[in-house]
Amino acid sequence: MSSRHWRALVALAVVALSLFFALTTAPRLGLDLRGGTRIVLETQDSPTVVADAAATQRTLEVLRQRVDALGVAEPSLARSGERRIVIELPGVRDPREAAEAIGRPAQLAFRPVTGESATGSATALADPDAPGRFLQLGPAALTGDGVKSARAVVDPQSGGRWNVDLAFHGEAGKEWSRLTGRAACAAPGDPARRVAVVLDGRIVSAPGMQQSVACGAGIPGGSATITGGFDAAEARELAALIEGGALPVPVTAVEQSTVGPTLGAEAVRASAWAALIGLACTGLFVVFVYRLLGALATCALALYGLISYAAVVTLGATLTLPGLAGFVLAVGMAVDANVLVFERAREEYALRRVPDADRALRTGFAKAWTAVVDSNVTTLLAAGLLFVFATGPVKGFGVTLAIGVLAAMVSTLVITRVLADWAVRTRFVRLRPGITGIASTGRVRDWLDRRRPRLMRRRRLWLGSCAALLLVALAGIGLRGLEFGVEFTGGRLVEYATSRPVDADTARTAVADAGFPEAVVQSSGDDGITVRTGELANDEQERIRTALSAPGGTVTVERDEAVGPSLGDELRGKALIALGVAVAAQLVYLSVRFRWTMATAAVASMVQDVLLVVGLFAWLGRPVDSVFLAALLTVVGYSVNDTVVVLDRLRELRRAHPQGAWPDLADRAVLQTVPRTVNTGMGAIFVLVALAVLGGDSLADFSVALLAGVVAGVGSTVFTAMPLAVILETHRPAPPRPARRPARTGTGAVV
Numbered sequence: 001m002s003s004r005h006w007r008a009l010v011a012l013a014v015v016a017l018s019l020f021f022a023l024t025t026a027p028r029l030g031l032d033l034r035g036g037t038r039i040v041l042e043t044q045d046s047p048t049v050v051a052d053a054a055a056t057q058r059t060l061e062v063l064r065q066r067v068d069a070l071g072v073a074e075p076s077l078a079r080s081g082e083r084r085i086v087i088e089l090p091g092v093r094d095p096r097e098a099a100e101a102i103g104r105p106a107q108l109a110f111r112p113v114t115g116e117s118a119t120g121s122a123t124a125l126a127d128p129d130a131p132g133r134f135l136q137l138g139p140a141a142l143t144g145d146g147v148k149s150a151r152a153v154v155d156p157q158s159g160g161r162w163n164v165d166l167a168f169h170g171e172a173g174k175e176w177s178r179l180t181g182r183a184a185c186a187a188p189g190d191p192a193r194r195v196a197v198v199l200d201g202r203i204v205s206a207p208g209m210q211q212s213v214a215c216g217a218g219i220p221g222g223s224a225t226i227t228g229g230f231d232a233a234e235a236r237e238l239a240a241l242i243e244g245g246a247l248p249v250p251v252t253a254v255e256q257s258t259v260g261p262t263l264g265a266e267a268v269r270a271s272a273w274a275a276l277i278g279l280a281c282t283g284l285f286v287v288f289v290y291r292l293l294g295a296l297a298t299c300a301l302a303l304y305g306l307i308s309y310a311a312v313v314t315l316g317a318t319l320t321l322p323g324l325a326g327f328v329l330a331v332g333m334a335v336d337a338n339v340l341v342f343e344r345a346r347e348e349y350a351l352r353r354v355p356d357a358d359r360a361l362r363t364g365f366a367k368a369w370t371a372v373v374d375s376n377v378t379t380l381l382a383a384g385l386l387f388v389f390a391t392g393p394v395k396g397f398g399v400t401l402a403i404g405v406l407a408a409m410v411s412t413l414v415i416t417r418v419l420a421d422w423a424v425r426t427r428f429v430r431l432r433p434g435i436t437g438i439a440s441t442g443r444v445r446d447w448l449d450r451r452r453p454r455l456m457r458r459r460r461l462w463l464g465s466c467a468a469l470l471l472v473a474l475a476g477i478g479l480r481g482l483e484f485g486v487e488f489t490g491g492r493l494v495e496y497a498t499s500r501p502v503d504a505d506t507a508r509t510a511v512a513d514a515g516f517p518e519a520v521v522q523s524s525g526d527d528g529i530t531v532r533t534g535e536l537a538n539d540e541q542e543r544i545r546t547a548l549s550a551p552g553g554t555v556t557v558e559r560d561e562a563v564g565p566s567l568g569d570e571l572r573g574k575a576l577i578a579l580g581v582a583v584a585a586q587l588v589y590l591s592v593r594f595r596w597t598m599a600t601a602a603v604a605s606m607v608q609d610v611l612l613v614v615g616l617f618a619w620l621g622r623p624v625d626s627v628f629l630a631a632l633l634t635v636v637g638y639s640v641n642d643t644v645v646v647l648d649r650l651r652e653l654r655r656a657h658p659q660g661a662w663p664d665l666a667d668r669a670v671l672q673t674v675p676r677t678v679n680t681g682m683g684a685i686f687v688l689v690a691l692a693v694l695g696g697d698s699l700a701d702f703s704v705a706l707l708a709g710v711v712a713g714v715g716s717t718v719f720t721a722m723p724l725a726v727i728l729e730t731h732r733p734a735p736p737r738p739a740r741r742p743a744r745t746g747t748g749a750v751v
């Protein structure tokens with residue numbers, strides 16, 4: 001069986017498996033797409049227990065019981081590091097109730113009542129059945145550790161009231177019998193006939209012993225019922241707290257985010273339209289440029305989308321809003337490998353190195369292989385760094401971007417090749433090579449061949465111009481500063497939707513009157529208000545929402561993000577580390593694949609692109625957050641991706657012409673790869689413009705950052721990387737290779 005048949009079988013198997021998993025496996029949507037609350041808790045040392053990994057794991061198990069008892073559909077709890085616990089609660093829009101129920105210490109105790117008191121104290125707590133009265137309590141006879149189970153039940157004999165039924169462990173059940181037996185010995189009406197159920201220093205119920213309870217014997221069977229006029233929600237919450245028991249160590253919320261289901265549905269719809277429009281525009285462009293092979297590549301791109309989606313759902317990866325953006329962006333980047341192959345095939349056919357389109361295409365695949373691998377590895381490095389250093393939804397961007405890159409390679413090197421091989425071998429196409437799209441060099445290449453610009457003659461001018469642009473960007477960073485988001489500074493950002501339009505000044509006055517004059521209040525659309533503050537409790541956030549309801553009517557929370565200052569410092573540090581490691585990783589990889597001179601030029605070009613994008617955001621005053629970090633690391637991958645293709649061609653030309661002048665070789669490398677750069681850039685720009693226009697506020701800054709990075713990456717390759725590579729190679733040439741020793745002849749020896 002020939003290699004063509006093997007590729008066809010592999011392509012068919014990949015598509016069939018992808019279709020099967022795509023149809024049978026439901027996607028796992030993140031909270032930012034389906035709505036819900038995400039809480040990150042950090043365990044703290046207690047006087048008796050150190051909050052190490054083991055204590056955090058025990059705390060997670062207790063929290064899992066509480067969350068399960070709350071009845072939330074498909075909750076997610078996971079330990080992150082040694083002291084962090086990430087809790088995701090789909091469908092929960094009010095973080096106050098969730099945070100209170102999950103993070104409460106739940107110190108439960110059953111204490112005898114010894115009498116009444118006129119005032120409250122540490123041992124005299126408020127009577128829940130008689131406002132203004134206090135019950136004097138004795139020491140705890142039983143704690144929540146002895147509770148085996150707790151269930152919220154309806155008591156039909158009391159008119160449908162909700163109670164909490166308790167069951168105790170063996171020894172605890174005996175202690176309960178002794179406690180209730182002593183209480184039953186008191187006279188009717190005596191407060192000592194009651195037993196107080198105390199939760200976190202508050203009496204939630206103080207039932208009295210019925211006449212059927214015998215003095216000294218108490219309530220047998222190791223069970224009890226807590227009554228207190230609860231409604232369904234209160235009874236379920238109390239049962240969850242009791243059954244969960246006390247947390248092994250205290251916890252504090254260091255991050256909290258809430259997304260409404262409406263906002264999530266809009267994000268999914270916008271991203272889907274952006275993907276369809278971007279793919280359609282990219283496909284039309286590729287068909288216009290490469291004709292028949294472009295149409296086949298577009299079919300392969302559609303199958304690429306199927307393969308990527310199937311891989312995401314099969315691996316169980318959580319699909320987040322940035323992840324969708326990565327998925328859509330990879331559509332544009334998937335064009336790159338096809339363009340590399342087709343442009344190389346065009347060269348081979350135009351130079352008449354091969355006699356027909358079939359052999360030209362095979363040569364194009366063979367010679368473009370190294371450039372395809374090198375350019376995609378650089379993007380995979382950036383995606384891997386995102387997965388390691390990012391948190392929350394941005395980690396999903398790294399996962400989907402990596403899956404997209406791998407799927408793009410399969411799509412191009414297997415599926416596109418199978419379709420293209422079949423097409424160019426048919427008799428109809430052999431007789432009409434012009435329809436393949438590789439029989440002509442294209443308008444851009446023809447124009448460049450006629451003009452033959454000598455760019456490297458002015459390499460110092462280009463470097464000076466790029467240095468001037470870099471100074472403008474650095475001036476923006478130094479003079480304007482960066483507008484860090486709440487993820488990096490700590491604080492709270494809440495986006496409200498109002499039923500009536502409210503201008504920013506009116507909303508600012510309402511928020512100031514509510515007691516928050518230093519809050520940053522901005523309008524977001526016709527019916528949206530964004531409020532950014534420092535640390536803000538859930539009750540204070542509710543106070544702001546209530547204040548906005550006066551001018552805005554019905555006010556709902558669409559998005560709510562809260563980050564503690566310690567976590568903000570940590571995330572900011574991780575962002576700097578991620579960028580530093582990204583630069584170092586790219587330098588190491590490029591130094592292995594190329595000489596240090598070319599690697600240095602590529603990394604310098606990449607650093608310039610990053611600083612230009614950061615400077616642009618500084619001048620525009622746009623927020624710098626984790627989504628921006630995702631865009632920045634993607635710019636790193638894309639910038640090196642573009643530069644590697646040109647450097648790969650320069651290296652090939654140098655091997656073919658070892659005595660050629662570096663400026664001339666660099667000019668030829670640039671001119672030969674400009675069509676690929678333009679066509680690939682157009683594919684990415686179509687998708688990014690669609691995301692910027694249709695993706696809403698959540699993806700607008702992301703798309704702008706990547707658009708700036710793509711444009712800067714194309715320019716820096718030609719005007720920074722290549723001039724710098726020429727200068728370094730001219731002043732630090734590679735040592736000459738040692739001549740091969742001639743073979744010895746005439747000895748007659750056989751070795």
